[in-house]
Amino acid sequence: MTADVAVLGVGMHPWGKWGHGFVRYGVTAARAALADAGVEWRDVGSIVGADTVRGGYPGHVAGATFAKALGWQGARVTSVYAACASGAQAIGAARAQILAGLADVVLVVGADAAPKGFFRPAGGERPDDPDWLRFRLLGATNPTYFGLYARRRMAVHGDTLEDFAQVKVKNAAMGALNPYARYRKRVTAEEVAASAPVADPLRLLDICATSDGGAAVVLSSLEFARRHGAARPVRVRAVSTVTPRFPNTVLDLPDIATDSAAAVAPAEVTFRASIARAAYEEAGIGPGDLSLAEVYDLTTALELQWYEDLGLCGEGEAAKLLREGATAPGGRIPVNTSGGLASFGEAVPAQALAQVCELTWQLRGRAGGRQVPGARVGITANQGLFGHGSSVVAVV
Incomplete structure (x- = not known):
């Protein structure tokens, strides 16, 4: 069946x-x-x-x-x-x-x-909530750990502030064409660079809003x-909602407070990569079959990480993929044709559904100026708290 x-x-x-x-x-x-x-x-x-x-x-x-x-x-x-x-x-x-x-x-x-x-932990004193612990014990609000993650990519893979800015430029151009987006204005790399610092190295336009x-x-x-x-x-062909597998998969930064496996050997595969792998296996496809992807771009740096975790490129090659234009409209694998969270902001229960809306419009050929020609297979990806990750594969 x-x-x-x-x-x-x-x-x-x-x-x-x-x-x-x-x-x-x-x-x-x-x-x-x-x-x-x-x-x-x-x-x-x-x-x-x-x-x-x-x-x-x-x-x-x-x-x-x-x-x-x-x-x-x-x-x-x-x-x-x-x-x-x-x-x-x-x-x-x-x-x-x-x-x-x-x-x-x-x-x-x-x-x-x-x-x-930024989102605060709901419900007052909650010592069993990793968000509450991270805020109270580490002083690490969401923008802080976004910045730590971006800084890590810069140190490990050589990503630059200019790379982060180009993610925003790409997504804002798509959001300008989306009637449902909150921000419908193109931006330049210079405007990203000139926006207010929030959590070094990220600027205001590197981080998505709340909506x-x-x-x-x-x-x-x-x-x-x-x-x-x-x-x-x-058709929805796969829905991956896997949890981490200890110790082969550990929760990645920026999930600072939930990384109970920090002392073990490096992960064989990251949690986000395991989400995508399960979706590919269930759908019987691989990264090379994709026409487009909608990913969880809380920040510009995090979008680059998804390129690698979805298998669109090798580890450390995300910035190169971006610079080549592969993830832009007309590229080999357009990412966030909706404009992403960069253009929408977070409306948490709706955003994974909004990703599926975009895949549907694209696979029907009804995405207007955002249309990926001949789109046949799309994937979504996002990550929530406590190992709540998800990926949906849609086909036509």
């Missing part, structure tokens, strides 16, 4: 700072995805919500919250939390329900209304898709 499920529809609420609750953004995205799929909410057999810890109690039961907002109609409900990987794990849960025969059509929704500034936004995906069985008239739909 094939493990593929069809992507019938996708939808988003534009990213920004809109001043509303997360439910509004999720409902807007859900209705757009349903309209794109050509199905009614009453025909959905299950809804999976990606949780937000910043939305109060409704955010912790996002599936039920969105079901209520759309209008209770008896659908099965699931809520998923996996930090930045929540959206992809929600897709994994939806896919499992479809393959198990529990539902023909599943709606997956994620949305957030993020606070201004409001929402995204949704309608999945179905292939049989339902064919009955519905979708003869050749985009």
Whole structure:
């Protein structure tokens, strides 16, 4: 039996700072995805919500919250939390329900209304939370460990500030073409260099913002898709949500406080690379089969690391790949054609879903000025706290 499920529809609420609750953004995205799929909410057999810890109690039961907002109609409900990987794990849960025969059509929704500034650990004193420990014991806010990671790449691989700036230039050019992006303005390398220092060596334009936004995906069985008239739909072929394998895989910097294996020998494969490897194995493909990739660019330096972890190049060769233009539009493997988090900012439960939205538009050939000609296979990748990583492979 094939493990593929069809992507019938996708939808988003534009990213920004809109001043509303997360439910509004999720409902807007859900209705757009349903309209794109050509199905009614009453025909959905299950809804999976990606949780937000910043939305109060409704955010912790996002599936039920969105079901209520759309209008209770008896659908099965699931809520998923996996930090930045929540959206992809929600897709994994939806896919499992479809393959198990529990539902023909599943709606997956994620949305957030993020606070201004860097994310703080939610819920007060939390000594069991690695974020809380990192903040309180090390004084290492998110920008601090982003800077440490960038400095490490410079020391180990010879990456430069100019390389980091070119990642932002590339992604901003794509974001300028994306109607859902928060930042729709091209930038120059000189503007990146002139932006305010945040955590050496990173400048303000090297680091993504926090945003409001929402995204949704309608999945179905292939049989339902064919009955519905979708003869050749985009298909989810793999969803990787693997955890690290001790001691062969250790959590990488910047997960400073969660790296319990720091004293062991160097990892055979990094955690992020293991996420991608599992996706490739499940999908029966390799890096050479990809048409494009959407990766978790919290910073410009982290995007370069993903090039290596996805196998797009060898270790230490990411900056060279970037300089050659391979990851830019028209290159061998365009990365972050959506504009990435550099153009969107973080709306945590929605971002992995937004990546799948971009793959879907690209594989349908409907990405407008961002279109990768002849796109057939795409991959997403992101990493959350506590070993919550994810990767989704979509094909057409």
